[in-house]
Amino acid sequence: MAKVTTPKPAELVTSIDLKPSGKEWMDTPAEIKPGTFCWGAKAKNLNIVEFPNARDWNPSEEDWKLPENWQEIFLTGMKNLLDKYRSFKVFMDICVRCGACADKCHFFIGSGDPKNMPVLRAELLRSVYRRYFTTSGKLLGKTAGGRELTIDVLKELWYYFYQCTECRRCSLFCPYGIDTAEITLMGRELMNLLGLNTDWISGPVANCYMKGNHLGLEPHAIMNSIEGMIDDIETITGIRINPSFNRKGAEILFVTPSGDLFADPGTFTCMGYLMLFHELGLDYTWSTYASEGGNFGFFTSNEMAKRLNSKIYAEAKRLGVKWIIGGECGHMWRVLTQYMDTWNGPADFLEVPVSPITGTRFDTSRSTKMIHITEFTADLIKNGKLKLDPSRNDDLIVTYHDSCNTSRGMGLLEEPRYIIENVCNHFHEMPENTIREQTFCCGSGTGLNASENMELRMRGGFPRANAVKFVKDRHGVNMLANICAIDRATLSASMDYWVPGVRVTGVHEMVANALVMKGEKERETNLRGEPLPGKEGN
Amino acid sequence: MKILLPLFVVVALVVIAFAGAQANLQAFFGIVVPYAAVAVFILGFIVRALKWGSSPVPFRIPTTAGQMKSFAPWIKQNKIDNPSSRLGVFARMALEVLVFRSLFRNTKTELHDGPKLVYGSEKFLWLAGLAFHWSFLIIFVRHFRFFMQDVPFVIKIMESLDSFLQIGAPLLYLTDVVLVGAVTYLFLRRVVMPQIKFISLPADYFPLFLILGIALSGILMRYFTKVHIVGVKGLVMGLLSFSPVIPEGIGSIFYVHLFLVSVLLVYFPMSKLMHMGGVFLSPTRNMANNNREVRHINPWNYPVHVHTYEEYENDFREKMKKAGLPVEKE
Amino acid sequence: MATLDFQGKQIEVDDDGYLMNLDDWTKDLAVHLAQQDSLELTEAHWEVINFLRDYYKQYQIAPMIKILVKEIGKAMGPEKGNTKYLYELYPAGPAKQACRYAGLPKPTGCV
């Protein structure tokens, strides 16, 4: 348990050289550096979800305790994936190495490690593909860009596939749309055949499978946590909220990432949902069984993701709700948008979502029957259904961070902005190369938000933080809004590191602060218990 | 080494063809090789397309590059960069294939003191790529004048446009200049730019050298050493009508040109050059972002082992009851 | 698997030094772990450790710092119900450090 220290920001920046030089990458085995990797998966967690080759192992040790026939397992698995995914096959074949993606990756920008250039991250696996699955690679080997699958190569693949957050920024710039997320998904799937997951991912997966959410909150723990929030809401507003759990016959099921239930500042966002729904008198229920919107299975294997995701529709069916609202989360929405219906649909037992407040029919979700809470709220504001006092957020100078997945895997760009512009008076965008479809990852997505890899996270978070610093210097920005539970946790850390003085909030925390509720007492503080602007003297 | 090896290979190919033509092997280099090359190209292309096609597209995974189609018209959709209809996808693909839309977005990241990250516009790769591909296409189509009896009007127009500056005699084709310039740029960036040099493989240099070889041998033929051009067309027309002849007096340089083209055709289906076909099959670009509206079917979707609500309640029934949660079984 | 030698027993710990089994914990072990960090456990420290263990037994998870603050405030008086006080007790972070002495698994925070 050697303590890993994270270098200071200034040291970290000086170590970045974006101009790679030196030996050929094929001949340079990866150096697995402390602070840049997560602990290996524990046997007990892999066993819970019936994963193969479960064992306790440590990435920093020489012996990874691999099964005897690990090469065979890997290559058979690869063949299987090539047969199942056209994306994988095409992306293995058509890259021309033009390099357009090279400096688009936050991990490359923050580390200068050439193997973090998306093209090279893919080439690590592509070289194995060429050697074992193409004629030229079989015949010509290295000349044709092929590479033997040695233990060093396997370790390198593991190391760099857990240094990718599947943010898809590279895919945006690729002339063929080659998506490193897709390649990393395949890579991690192969790793899981060998028991090479990380503890930070496999733990939440096991939790989510057995207990319904990543944090492992048991039913009474969820209720206890929400009761704590209700107490706080009562203190602030004088209104006692009484949400329901696992209630059959509710009109709407609400699902949010469990991070919102159990960690600041996510809990403030969660208070926001509670207050908004109460004010509307919405007929909705929480579920303790489907108590996770996020999906760490997605960072493990396609099958695991589907297994975890299945709970949402299953619970909607059991409770007999009409449709579903989903909370603020990034990767959750890529999964819900691009995968859920295909895996676990059709959701023909549900109805097309219709807002009971405005009557708006959400036809764009007519198949999945699940809408994003910012769609729901933006519609409310547009129809004048909310009484808002944005001046309560006047102490905030806000900028907005687009989550990778909601921007590049969905296109939810304007809805959250519309809300923000209506609930606060000071909003400034970051530079255009760092927002909307070009947004930068928080640096810790896809299950990389552990504590043992803090240096990696801070490196990966550098481009995002640097753009925040730009608006902080220019406009005095002090609050970074977002719609992602992972962002709320990880950006807090990266702001403290890179841009001290900027805090992090969910959009619905700001909504609830601005929301004038029926029968509320005069508020003295915001949801965080801090004095509202103008009430500081009290 | 990764630069020199492909260069040697291309030089060797030139020497082989030249020596072959000198040694009266015209029939081999003029008839056998081109026929074989075209056959390998077509079959190889089809085989590769079949291989891709045999893998299904299990999920609809477009990379969305703009505002999605929203629930209400007051939020304006970016219909091309985030298409929700077939027409939108068609437009997106057309922009991608014809004008390299994604590459046009390219930026260059620089780290300045501060620390400050700066993202500058970087259009040279886009420009060179566009120049290269379009001039290559025009040159290819222009060659149809050698493939057709009674050269069609379009080809003639294309030719006169390409040479409209009327420089020298024979008239200088602009695409010749552009192609050589663009290929040279694409080569130089692989040598000069550290990131690009680092990622480049022999398979990146080889096609550049090969295409440069083809271009230079063609230029040499047209503007400098001259070949018996009526004879060349006779040979090509013979090949096309499956009654090949070797006319007398075509210069050896022509056989070098033809041989390099043949090698390119053979190399094409087994290399990265297949991006020409693959770009159409990229699921992040050729699919509509309408997942929440229209269900996508995965042909290999299969039932998975899940942890059911019943099992969950069995695990936590007492705790749930104590917390006042409704349960299915008492 | 890493282990910790204590009083002739091999105790399993994870990569960050947290106990693998809650049952391996003893008060002596807590004192020992604190000593390694040159920290002497006072009554105030024990208040936190005991609350953590009770909470964990009930909910199978370490409490949020917010809950910890509230509870300590209830037990030790409102002037001590704040994060600053807890950081004075546990300089390396109340959640992480105190959980380790209490024999709880490493807190997950947000995932």
Place this chain on the structure above:
Amino acid sequence: MKNAGTIVIVVVVGFVAFFGFPFYYNIGKANEAPKLKFDTPAILEWEKVNGKKECVEPKEFMRGEHMQLLNQWRDSVVRNGDRVYVNSQGRSFTMSFQNTCMNCHSNKKDFCDKCHNYLGVKPYCWGCHIAPKEKQS
């Protein structure tokens, strides 16, 4: 495009449409190399006097380089006013497209146009010069 069949059909159709264009365009057209005629009265007269048909330079040179030679003549006459061309054998000719070249090759249709049409090359001679009256025996 969900399955392999569709993709292959698209590829094949694409190939046939694009690369196959020359094939079906040529169908039913005679594949003949152009035959030039050297039987104008002036050429026959020259043959009678000199015992052979010959041009200002050897045939192989003229075939590959006539465009350069014409350019050279034009520049020499128009820019320098020099109208005498001395060829590789040391013989002198008057540099004149109309009076020297077209005097012999007065059969544009059976001489110039044959190859130029065959190869789809449009010379810009006739932008300024008037084509001669067709003369051949």
